[in-house]
Amino acid sequence: MKKVLVVGCGAIGSLFAAHLAKGGEVEVYAFDSSQPHVDAINRSGLRLSGAAQMHVKLAKASTDPAELPVCDYGVVATKAIHTASAIKAAARCFGSHSVVCSVQNGVGNEEIIAGHVKYVIRGTTFPAGHIVEPGHVGFDIKGDTWIGPFEPTSTEMERVEELAGYLTRGGMNTIALVDARGAQWTKLIFNAATNPVGALTRLHHGAATRFPPTGELFEALIQEGEAVAKAMGVELHGNPRDLVAKGANAPGKHKASMLQDVLAERTSEVDFMNGAIVKWGEKYGVPTPLNKAMWALMKGLEHSRAEEGR
């Protein structure tokens, strides 16, 4: 039986781990930094509630990759700012034939993973969840996952399709694509518009969408991102505006993850969102002054905590 290691088994990672285990075709291992979460999974299994109910056993969870075997596949689901440290630690669990897939926010994670692993898959996922308590994750929103070879590593489509099959048959619909950049950039552009505006204004997603000044700023940021994608030759998979509208029409007052980061005084993923759009814009000669401004303000807000000694 093939082995899959989930690297970063938080809310999103747990959704992947639980569905893979439920599918029953692979042995599922989890590497996570939370000792209570890891202990709960090993003791009582991993539980999902909400959009789907399930309670599964994993082969093993650990905070130490030395306790985990070499695996055929990896699914990296940490916050983007932790990709480098997580994959460096987990690299010993991947051999010369292993394939590791990012399902993280933003762009730039695959490049980091490829520094430690030979075969990498580019991925984007839409489901959302939150940690209820150690070993128990709330499954908030169902959604598809899109994966395709990370171009520089020439991962074979057969391997992409194999991983997509394990996930889809486990109940997490995953589409294997020859070029997964379109799906990734659509979500990136959505995130780079809605996340910093939510974080800087403290407006929940629906309020920021409906308030004309911030709604118009969303649109201006989306246009910059679309121009960069176009220059790169990336054909978007859907319209980022539809993701904005879908979120705004959802019930409740959803706070963008970057706003949650600000409120919890965590470092945000802005380098992998607006920072990445600026970087690719510079490479392709597309001006991105508004994405650069959002990046600068978020970096400034994070720097203010250091200035105040927090």
Add this chain to the structure above:
Amino acid sequence: MKKVLVVGCGAIGSLFAAHLAKGGEVEVYAFDSSQPHVDAINRSGLRLSGAAQMHVKLAKASTDPAELPVCDYGVVATKAIHTASAIKAAARCFGSHSVVCSVQNGVGNEEIIAGHVKYVIRGTTFPAGHIVEPGHVGFDIKGDTWIGPFEPTSTEMERVEELAGYLTRGGMNTIALVDARGAQWTKLIFNAATNPVGALTRLHHGAATRFPPTGELFEALIQEGEAVAKAMGVELHGNPRDLVAKGANAPGKHKASMLQDVLAERTSEVDFMNGAIVKWGEKYGVPTPLNKAMWALMKGLEHSRAEEGR
């Protein structure tokens, strides 16, 4: 003896009132919304400490313009967001020969004042202060004041010079100019760069200047403002970058007034700063996307308080 009414006798208004009274050439009246401050001034006089020490009697201070006489001159020193209500209330104190001078932040105050008063003076002032307690203002930073006719009201230079003389001889150096727009726009461009960035990142002025991402955002915002001023035919009076550097090199951790507004949950002057640059940019066909983004984020941040019922 001629009469001068200070409209909005807070920190800045009190600096003007005290110096005019010290000069002894005019009767000084004050209209302010703070009953304790007005009572203290009437009971014990107005006191300044810090950059200069003085303790003067005013002719009368009141929260009710009906208790104040018709005056020859007015000096409006409210926050820009209170200009409309303050001048509407104080209009009864100004007759057909009265001249009223704004010394407020931003642009757009003179237009509002001119809706209630025949002769208006455009002004910009650099001193800073803060209320220590009712009747007592801390004089933090000395600086010049620049005043000139508000163009649509064709105020005679003789009247501008007369008011400048009262102030200068009272100890508050004031330069009368045929065109005061250059001084006003220089300070506006400085304010529109440093204030929203400080407010959104919570960085004090020196930190925001020295941190490269926000320092570069200052520069980009300044360039937009300069382009608008140029299109309008306004020749700047000095370089806004020098004001940024001067502030950054000052001792202490000065928080921009807009950051102070955010922390105190007050409505900011962003409509009169970045909002005004956007409005004039549209009028003259100069794009101002970054100033518009700063305006949108500040409006969103203020709107979030309403969303949360505060």
